[in-house]
Amino acid sequence: MALRDSFGRVATDLRISLTDRCNLRCTYCMPADGLAWLPGAEMLTDAEVVRLARIAVTRLGVNEIRLTGGEPTVRPGLVDLVAQLAMLRPRVQLSMTTNGTSLARFAAALRVAGLDRVNVSLDTLRADRYLAMTHRDRLADVCAGLAAAATAGLAPVKVNAVLLRDVNDDEAPSLLRWCLERGYALRFIEQMPLDPQHSWDRGVMVTGAEILARLRSEFTVTALPGRGSAPAELFAVDDGPGTVGVIGSVTAPFCAACDRVRLTADGQLRSCLFADTETNLRTPMRAGADDADLAHLWAAAVRGKRAGHGVNGPDFAQPSRPMSAIGG
Template identity: 60%
Template structure:
């Protein structure tokens, strides 16, 4: 579904602002919809019909859009996602080119970690600043049950390599599934504390390809806290959020913390500072949006370079101005996005 931006009353700010007083500083860039895992909460065992290569932005187009975002729209952080971003062959080159922009944005990566260990130094040399690695279980059989692949050692190696390469603090993303890995919450926190990693639990969101998500099957933030509190003393860290999606809790008095991202039960839409670019060049103002705005057509439409860049900036500003106040998951009329998480970008 294509968005029809209306920027009436917006004013002349160069930044990505909306009518609810929020400003987007964080750009999530999906590099591919492909993935080498088949996580049950994301996609079917046989995978999906991947987007044709010709529909994806080229490396040059991608860097051009990011340049507009940084230099004309005030974006300060770029997080590369997928699908699995490590499957993008030109990733190191993209990192280096974006890292050379002035002002320089912070560069981060969300990945499942498979294949990262052998390339950690390459990515750091290219300019990578931070990393989030997904790890839903420490048990090889449970990991395989969730991901449909027996690749736990690769993920553990990625975490170690990231820390060795200086990408600290290394963050771990965990999705708990009822009756599958929810009992592992304290063990995962213990593992993170022992290795100096920062753990973030994420409520399962309605972004699966099969549209089988249900609130009843989701492990809530309250339940996660209860499971962790059975072994650890958790105290809120109220000054630490500052617009971040994770609610932080000091563990056993600190300084170590654990985060819970309660996108469903404790939405943080009022502090959202994100905008999104899909691998095929569509702007999304919200992870759960059913509307998109096409930048690829502008990129490939021809014309003077500066005019194209300004057209991209103007359309992006107008789209952001029309951003809704929240994702509306609790509204009876809520409909899950047509695209699954793998095609949107985490």
């Protein structure tokens, strides 16, 4: 059974949020004093995460799993959970999105457990800006974590950067140069309306076109073909081999090629990052539903996926959950 929607798209990439908690307070993601976290009893256990992942892989055709949060490294037992997911057959591509603050401690063990690669969030190379943007003085830890990931073989090491107007948008060229020098693959992401305060301002968002203009002030940046279902449009830098990616989620949506589906930390299935509905898998699973029942619920949820996220439509409304509770 494939996870096919009514528009012919097939979901093969599962994003699993392991927690809504985070040890940073990025200004575009959550308030400085944090959020009300999900109650522990509502969170999926390790066994439940593995069971749902196994259903996705063996019954529904999922071949890639990305672990997200919140910040996944704050979940106890992460390394063992990764090891269990890496044992699923057929073997999936297993990656993790992290803020990198604890990666120096975990990178080697995660690689041994079976993690293939990491995406690390890093929006600035200036310690003062990092503190202002995250409310934590952890830039040195993130840089150490990136180096540890590369040493451990979690390749390619990808860096995700969000630029905010008049905050860090002048750093586009310096971020790219820094990543190229270290062999990291940089991806710029347009800021999306997923903040809990619902204060997203299109005027503050730095567009993909603006990002490319900033990069072209110092580099030759040439579009590469063959994007497929990848969210990032790739560009060769100075004729290669280095590349940079731009994810224009707002100004250049890639919904028509989307192959992703998301499972929240409390067991809710979301067919789109911006979905206004969820399918509860936790409750029927705990009530005794068998694997076939859960697979049918999953497939039905994906069949109802909308054609696009609707961010640019006149009736768009932000999801009730913020990004930290959905999982990227």
